[in-house]
Amino acid sequence: MITKKSAKALLRVLAGEALAPPPIWMMRQAGRYLPEYRAVRERAGGFLDLCYSPALAAEVTLQPIRRFGFDAAILFSDILVVPDALGRRVEYREGEGPQLEPLRERGAIDALRRDQVTVRLAPVFEAAQRIAAALPAEVALIGFAGSPWTVATYMVEGRGGTEFVESRRMAYFDPERFGALIDVLTDATVEFLAGQVAAGAEVVQLFDTWAGVLSEEGFRRWSIAPTAAIVRALKARHPGLPVIGFPRGAGPRLIDYVRDTGVDAVGLDSGVPMGWAAAQLGESVALQGNLDNLVLTGGGALLEREVDRILDATRGRRLVFNLGHGILPPTPPEHVARVIARVRSAVG
Amino acid sequence: MITKKSAKALLRVLAGEALAPPPIWMMRQAGRYLPEYRAVRERAGGFLDLCYSPALAAEVTLQPIRRFGFDAAILFSDILVVPDALGRRVEYREGEGPQLEPLRERGAIDALRRDQVTVRLAPVFEAAQRIAAALPAEVALIGFAGSPWTVATYMVEGRGGTEFVESRRMAYFDPERFGALIDVLTDATVEFLAGQVAAGAEVVQLFDTWAGVLSEEGFRRWSIAPTAAIVRALKARHPGLPVIGFPRGAGPRLIDYVRDTGVDAVGLDSGVPMGWAAAQLGESVALQGNLDNLVLTGGGALLEREVDRILDATRGRRLVFNLGHGILPPTPPEHVARVIARVRSAVG
Numbered sequence: 001m002i003t004k005k006s007a008k009a010l011l012r013v014l015a016g017e018a019l020a021p022p023p024i025w026m027m028r029q030a031g032r033y034l035p036e037y038r039a040v041r042e043r044a045g046g047f048l049d050l051c052y053s054p055a056l057a058a059e060v061t062l063q064p065i066r067r068f069g070f071d072a073a074i075l076f077s078d079i080l081v082v083p084d085a086l087g088r089r090v091e092y093r094e095g096e097g098p099q100l101e102p103l104r105e106r107g108a109i110d111a112l113r114r115d116q117v118t119v120r121l122a123p124v125f126e127a128a129q130r131i132a133a134a135l136p137a138e139v140a141l142i143g144f145a146g147s148p149w150t151v152a153t154y155m156v157e158g159r160g161g162t163e164f165v166e167s168r169r170m171a172y173f174d175p176e177r178f179g180a181l182i183d184v185l186t187d188a189t190v191e192f193l194a195g196q197v198a199a200g201a202e203v204v205q206l207f208d209t210w211a212g213v214l215s216e217e218g219f220r221r222w223s224i225a226p227t228a229a230i231v232r233a234l235k236a237r238h239p240g241l242p243v244i245g246f247p248r249g250a251g252p253r254l255i256d257y258v259r260d261t262g263v264d265a266v267g268l269d270s271g272v273p274m275g276w277a278a279a280q281l282g283e284s285v286a287l288q289g290n291l292d293n294l295v296l297t298g299g300g301a302l303l304e305r306e307v308d309r310i311l312d313a314t315r316g317r318r319l320v321f322n323l324g325h326g327i328l329p330p331t332p333p334e335h336v337a338r339v340i341a342r343v344r345s346a347v348g
Numbered sequence: 349m350i351t352k353k354s355a356k357a358l359l360r361v362l363a364g365e366a367l368a369p370p371p372i373w374m375m376r377q378a379g380r381y382l383p384e385y386r387a388v389r390e391r392a393g394g395f396l397d398l399c400y401s402p403a404l405a406a407e408v409t410l411q412p413i414r415r416f417g418f419d420a421a422i423l424f425s426d427i428l429v430v431p432d433a434l435g436r437r438v439e440y441r442e443g444e445g446p447q448l449e450p451l452r453e454r455g456a457i458d459a460l461r462r463d464q465v466t467v468r469l470a471p472v473f474e475a476a477q478r479i480a481a482a483l484p485a486e487v488a489l490i491g492f493a494g495s496p497w498t499v500a501t502y503m504v505e506g507r508g509g510t511e512f513v514e515s516r517r518m519a520y521f522d523p524e525r526f527g528a529l530i531d532v533l534t535d536a537t538v539e540f541l542a543g544q545v546a547a548g549a550e551v552v553q554l555f556d557t558w559a560g561v562l563s564e565e566g567f568r569r570w571s572i573a574p575t576a577a578i579v580r581a582l583k584a585r586h587p588g589l590p591v592i593g594f595p596r597g598a599g600p601r602l603i604d605y606v607r608d609t610g611v612d613a614v615g616l617d618s619g620v621p622m623g624w625a626a627a628q629l630g631e632s633v634a635l636q637g638n639l640d641n642l643v644l645t646g647g648g649a650l651l652e653r654e655v656d657r658i659l660d661a662t663r664g665r666r667l668v669f670n671l672g673h674g675i676l677p678p679t680p681p682e683h684v685a686r687v688i689a690r691v692r693s694a695v696g
Binding site for chain 1: 513516517520521560561562563564565566567597598599600601603604618619620621622624625628640642643645646648650653654657676
């Protein structure tokens with residue numbers, strides 16, 4: 001790991017320093033809980049239009065930085081821009097999850113437009129450029145993508161958050177066909193993330209939202225292996241680039257994930273006790289997480305207790321304070337400010 | 349732990365013996381994947397009618413014992429008979445999950461008919477009696493219930509498998525109101541399980557299907573604590589009764605769950621590596637699980653490999669072979685038979 005000095009707290013922690021107070025950002029910090037986001041969102045038209053508008057995507061990325069002074073901005077985008085760029089139909093209907101045309105056949109996998117990824121995603125790179133130019137000197141810019149497994153589940157099922165019967169079936173019983181899809185997604189993800197880094201992202205995070213549903217063998221083959229390949233490819237192109245992996249629901253398999261992927265930091269969902277993670281995951285990774293997003297909606301004494309619990313359990317460890325999952329729309333923005341203040345008032 | 353000798357392999361393992369081959373049963377072994385189940389189901393009318401018909405519930409419980417020779421029968425019932433018995437409306441519509449009238453107000457919690465539980469659930473106890481009388485001498489009878497937290501999520505949300513925003517909100521921010529509901533459910537669950545034991549169940553399993561969504565503090569308070577209370581109350585009434593706890597999605601928190609609930613065995617979902625569980629969960633509990641139910645649908649070499657992996661990782665340990673979640677409807681029955689044969693051909 002390269003330990004170059006930086007004024008940016010997030011980069012310092014990812015490079016090896018334990019900081020007190022720790023840097024803080026929150027997943028989905030640019031989102032519907034902010035009135036200024038909702039105003040832009042209404043103007044943008046569809047959700048993908050917002051993702052593909054460099055000016056508007058930059059604007060909503062910067063909103064929570066201006067309002068709260070987070071230590072990092074995360075590029076406003078979506079994990080499903082990759083299937084969209086590969087030529088699959090992706091739709092967002094109001095009040096529903098995303099809908100895609102389900103992908104099952106080998107022919108359709110081979111027909112994915114891998115050559116189009118960097119062309120189609122150019123507006124995202126332009127957004128990253130604008131954000132990087134506008135960010136205060138102490139704020140790091142995080143790029144992101146979905147992991148191949150997670151993106152593949154949306155592509156195969158046609159939607160998210162299901163029992164994943166079709167994607168698991170293909171993964172387990174037609175690994176050659178599924179592997180062809182994962183290979184396309186692995187390459188596309190490297191291109192997507194490398195493009196973000198070239199445009200100014202200083203850190204990237206891989207969201208493996210549905211890692212938890214995989215069997216033990218499946219987890220190694222479809223979550224750990226593609227993640228390791230992406231980390232390797234990115235670090236070859238951008239030596240020293242820090243990578244955060246977030247295998248949601250991985251549970252005890254976090255131990256294998258940390259050991260075998262090469263990530264610099266690991267995102268923890270709220271189901272992982274921080275004390276366990278600090279003791280079991282080794283000193284080679286920084287820990288990121290894991291305040292319960294529902295606790296954040298309610299505020300009060302419980303919120304302060306849960307913040308303190310995370311800080312107490314990670315004393316002396318490299319921590320990036322975050323949630324265990326994205327900010328929920330009914331979250332009062334003042335609760336976010338209160339968490340930041342409490343984290344920053346904590347010292348060693 | 350009482351270590352009385354029994355001819356029943358499941359009871360021997362729960363009482364302290366490591367057996368090779370291990371006893372085997374499967375969650376939802378009585379279910380839609382069996383043509384003989386579907387035939388009875390059609391005759392029964394509604395799903396709850398089947399649960400409340402002692403003759404038909406006994407018949408479907410016995411079907412997989414006759415067909416496969418499992419080491420244990422699990423009473424055919426449903427975790428939502430408890431809210432039904434408490435006077436809440438519970439509906440099963442074809443092809444959808446269960447629907448309940450959402451329970452939110454303190455008045456409605458206080459109005460729950462705790463006095464009706466054993467009366468309304470008498471047909472379930474009668475089914476257990478019939479099954480116990482009909483089972484072969486070497487087959488153990490397992491009773492079951494949902495855990496208070498899991499049943500409460502259905503009651504508060506009105507349905508299952510959601511983001512659990514309302515139930516988590518009540519649990520975290522109105523713990524007095526939520527605690528009142530959990531207390532009613534804890535008492536009702538003890539009555540329900542004790543009634544099953546009095547009718548002939550020799551083991552009980554608590555299904556905490558949605559334990560994984562709780563925050564760290566929430567998991568202690570709403571999963572571990574009520575489970576510990578139920579285990580204590582049941583063992584006071586029925587000394588030596590073995591209890592299996594199944595906190596699905598608990599991940600590393602299984603360590604706390606095992607240490608603090610007093611369960612005799614712990615059910616593991618497919619996300620828990622058996623090697624990790626064998627090393628980390630101590631010798632005080634038997635391990636139950638955790639074949640991936642999707643792997644079971646597909647069969648073939650992968651199925652054999654995953655069966656062997658579980659057996660290899662638990663050599664010398666007390667194991668109850670099972671799935672990590674219930675049998676899926678598209679599962680070919682011959683795959684179930686193949687797993688049983690493979691487990692039974694494995695020796696020490």
